[in-house]
Amino acid sequence: MKHRALLSARLSLLLLGSFLLGTATAENFTIVAASDLRYALDEIVAAYIAEHPEHQPSVIYGSSGQFHAQISNGAPYDLYFSADIVYPQMLHEAGLTADEPAIYALGRIVLWSANRDASTLHLSDLVRDDIRRIAIAQPEHAPYGQRAQEALEATGIWSTVQPKLVFGENIAHAAQMAESGAADIGIIALSLALFPTMTAQGYHLIDADLHAPLTQAYVITRYGQGKPGVLDFSRYMESDTAHTIMQRYGFAMPE
Amino acid sequence: MLGLNPADWQAIEVTLKLCLYTTIFLLLIATPLAWWLSGKTSSLRVAIQAIVALPLVLPPTVLGFYLLMAMGPRGLLGSSLESIGLTHLAFSFEGILVASVLYSLPFAVQPLLESFNNLGRRPVEVASALGAGPVDRFFTVILPLCKGGYVIAATLTFAHTLGEFGVILMLGGSIPGETKVLSVLIYDYAQSMNYDAAHRLSLILLVFSFLVLFTVYGFSRRFQVVRV
Incomplete structure (x- = not known):
């Protein structure tokens, strides 16, 4: 012992x-x-x-x-x-x-959705009534959110879609909001939309000319x-x- | 006034609205719940009491995560609301209100339970024997005798909702005027290094919370939890 x-x-x-x-x-x-x-x-x-x-x-x-x-x-x-x-x-x-x-x-930003085929959508579609919630990152401190805001402003729909916006603390949080389906669409990073579990859904690449690089x-x-x-x-x-x-x-x- | 901008005022309005509604709903829910819990000890009562106290020990992320799952369009609650033509609760004021009610449940139930326990069943039985109906018994016997318990339950619920952060961050989506409460706005100010703005709001919250708690302790000294 x-x-x-x-x-x-x-x-x-x-x-x-x-x-x-x-x-x-x-x-x-x-x-x-x-x-x-x-x-x-x-x-x-x-x-x-x-x-x-x-x-x-x-x-x-x-x-x-x-x-x-x-x-x-x-x-x-x-x-x-x-x-x-x-x-x-x-x-x-x-x-x-x-x-x-x-x-x-x-980096690039894309439209991505868990419940629709985002590859057929365009930024101007975000004003549609069936899209109720749009997730973006917090523009105040997340660059992807700033670029999303710039692209929406350049398209001339910022003030129209503003009441539909929900804000993630960073771009992954915004992607998660869209992934859960709680936001109908997300303006997220291309790099996240290309992740294997997300990429099957398709995405729409937002024109890089609409925002600062x-x-x-x-x-x-x-x-x-x-x-x-x-x-x-x-x-x-x-x-x-x-x-x-x-x-x-x-x-x-x-x- | 106070150097606050419109976004600050909007967050203050949302926060106060959330605190007020949470307090009203919780007093309505906690009264029958605490009354039932103050009955004879049984294992069911112990189990329910443990469930009521869960928000005291669980990280807000656990509650936030499950509520997001349940309230979103794919969750049980969210999908049933959608199927009857309503909107799911994620990222809405109603959603964070439900979350706050659950999150502050122990802060309303505990003080009421304590004062109901101190009160005992006797005064109500006497009133009943004298012919008072249930509503009458509540307003003429329970409420006046347990006034201290109600004041404390209401103030603690209000104050605890004021301090809510994690659940709302996960569930709310920081929508200005709808789910962006003071704590989240302060967080965003600090993240974007707008320290002056963060400081102004933090100081207001600090002073306000102190006054709320000062009131509670003042009360609990003046009345015991129950004044019999």
Whole structure:
């Protein structure tokens, strides 16, 4: 009995030791990303970890404006992917970044619906009476919401559809509102409409001329400065693997 | 006045309307419920009491998620409303009202239950023996004797609805004038770094909530929960 207790004590010491060693060598860092990247970046991170098991990035998704506010207030995030370059640029000017923001993609917005074929719809159809609720991201702090508003304004239907709008806290929240069917239609990111479970429904790509470009950029924060894993991952974003995944989710690479 | 813009006033109006309606509906629902709960202990009563108290411990996201599922066009509640030609409840004022009633249920039931327990059944039985009908018994016996319990139930419900955030964020869709309440507006101001606006509204809520609670504690000191 005593012998067995000793054995298990030794075993747990051994386990504890390997655990401590494991954490000492692996480098953990935190990525915050606009939620249009939810599926694409998950795949890139998984591919990255498979190739570089020594680094352990974890990703938090939200709205670009929200992360900008958090980083400005000292949030411990290493790498920041924004759906609009304006936010990382502001951080850079405030001296809160390690480097200049780097553009990684152009985003696009689409019409998507859970209960109708959105590919046959156009923006002007949103005034129709059978479309009662339209989900967009919060224009105040989510770039996809700002672009949705711009496109609706450019089409001349903003004031008509305004009473029908419901607002998600970020673009993934807006997509979820449309996906649940509670909003008849959503103006969401192309990258989310291309996710396997969503793409069967079809979508209508909104003309990019109707809104300012969604120039997406990432930046290493001052907090993430000098961490080898962070730098390594930002280089990985330029790799063919990352580019292929990004293209599959409809992110056009800037020329 | 106070440097508030029209969007702020709109959110204040929605919030006060939500708090008022929630309080009225909850007092109507909680009175029979608490009265029944104050009866003899049985395992059914214990189970119902536990269900009533659930919003105290559950994260608002659990309630928000299930309500969104139930109230949307594919949910049981939403689809039955649609089938009789009405609109489903997700992203509507009625939807967040239902959510608030459930979310604040324990805050109305607990104080009433406590005062009904203290009151006991005797005064009502006496009134009944003297020929008072159920409505009469409620207005001439229960209400005057349990006034303190009602004041506390109403104020706590009102104040708790004022502080609601997560459920409404998930279920409401931040529609100005309909589901955009103060807490959500403050969140959006903070997210977009409009700290001045966030600060103004937060300060108003802080002062107002303090006054509400000050009133409650003032009352519970003056009356006991029941004044017999």
